[in-house]
Amino acid sequence: MRNFSLFAFSMLAVMFLLSPEVYAAASGDAVSGLALGAGLGIGIAAAGGAIAQGKTMDAALNAIGRNPGAAGQIQTPMIIGLALIESLVIYALAITFLLQSKI
Amino acid sequence: MSAALEHAQWTELIGVNQYDHIIGSGIVVLFLILVSLKVRAKTTGDSSLIPSSKFSLSNLFEFLTLDFLLKLLTDIFGTEEKAKKYLPLLGGSFFFIFFSNLLGVFPGFYPATQNLNSTLACATVIFVTYNYMGFKEHGVGYLKHFMGPVIYLAPLMIIIEVISHLVRPASLSLRLFWNMTGDHLVLQIFSNLTPYVVPAIFIGLGVFVSFLQAFIFTILSSIYISLSTSHDH
Numbered sequence: 001m002r003n004f005s006l007f008a009f010s011m012l013a014v015m016f017l018l019s020p021e022v023y024a025a026a027s028g029d030a031v032s033g034l035a036l037g038a039g040l041g042i043g044i045a046a047a048g049g050a051i052a053q054g055k056t057m058d059a060a061l062n063a064i065g066r067n068p069g070a071a072g073q074i075q076t077p078m079i080i081g082l083a084l085i086e087s088l089v090i091y092a093l094a095i096t097f098l099l100q101s102k103i
Numbered sequence: 104m105s106a107a108l109e110h111a112q113w114t115e116l117i118g119v120n121q122y123d124h125i126i127g128s129g130i131v132v133l134f135l136i137l138v139s140l141k142v143r144a145k146t147t148g149d150s151s152l153i154p155s156s157k158f159s160l161s162n163l164f165e166f167l168t169l170d171f172l173l174k175l176l177t178d179i180f181g182t183e184e185k186a187k188k189y190l191p192l193l194g195g196s197f198f199f200i201f202f203s204n205l206l207g208v209f210p211g212f213y214p215a216t217q218n219l220n221s222t223l224a225c226a227t228v229i230f231v232t233y234n235y236m237g238f239k240e241h242g243v244g245y246l247k248h249f250m251g252p253v254i255y256l257a258p259l260m261i262i263i264e265v266i267s268h269l270v271r272p273a274s275l276s277l278r279l280f281w282n283m284t285g286d287h288l289v290l291q292i293f294s295n296l297t298p299y300v301v302p303a304i305f306i307g308l309g310v311f312v313s314f315l316q317a318f319i320f321t322i323l324s325s326i327y328i329s330l331s332t333s334h335d336h
Contacts, residue, residue: 083319087278094281 031103038099045092052085128215131202138164168194172321179325189328192232196225197321200279204313207287208306214283222279226272229324237331248331271327275320282316 251260
């Protein structure tokens, strides 16, 4: 039952994505392509970044829960990891800005 | 860049708008020189044995340098002597980037790190330093770092290693620049939306991100230097 509903949802999603409205926007000006790229780019990058940072925090909080005395030594690499993941999202933000300035 | 990235500055009143990042870094360097002179006067005089009881600016700098930076660099480099060798460069870059970022939180000032030229200069200094230290430590054998573990993989590994080494200063400078720009932009957007209480949260975020980016820059630079001067092969 779950597999069937998953299949039905994916069929609906594909039909939505291939619908004429989306086609009309993509074959319009170059401006709409740029705007779509800018918006979707940073959106997907933020989603990926949030998932990765969530996994980092999960591991770090579990480790602090198991060993509260080592909280300081866990916290420093956690902050470094969070900032490095965030820098990848910032690279995508840079491309979004460069695209958005061309509109 | 789009018009969203422009903002009003004090230097517009004098009309020296194109040189604002030079003026910004000049302000920061002047501030750091004055504070260093004050800290040195406090720590090498008659009252050097007794630390002052209240939380003054020189206490803040002593704490940041000795308790925080030196401990951090000792953890990364292994021995305190190696950490003290690189403390001037890395500590100087930490303080410069930290106070340059903080200058951007004040309304109207233009931080030096919000211009790609300044951040690229900081990253290039680190790049040249760690390569130079690698050559000084290992001689020509520093190039064996690029060849990978086995000799017959060397042509592939050289390409991969050169690209990853070239990405390092690019990523250092771009991370710093875009973090500062994006943070300032978010502050601008929210100040346009709700002018009263909510931007205070973003100013707090700005202070936190300033410290964090300076910290990340320093840690990554020290990791690069310690990787290139390590003797573990």
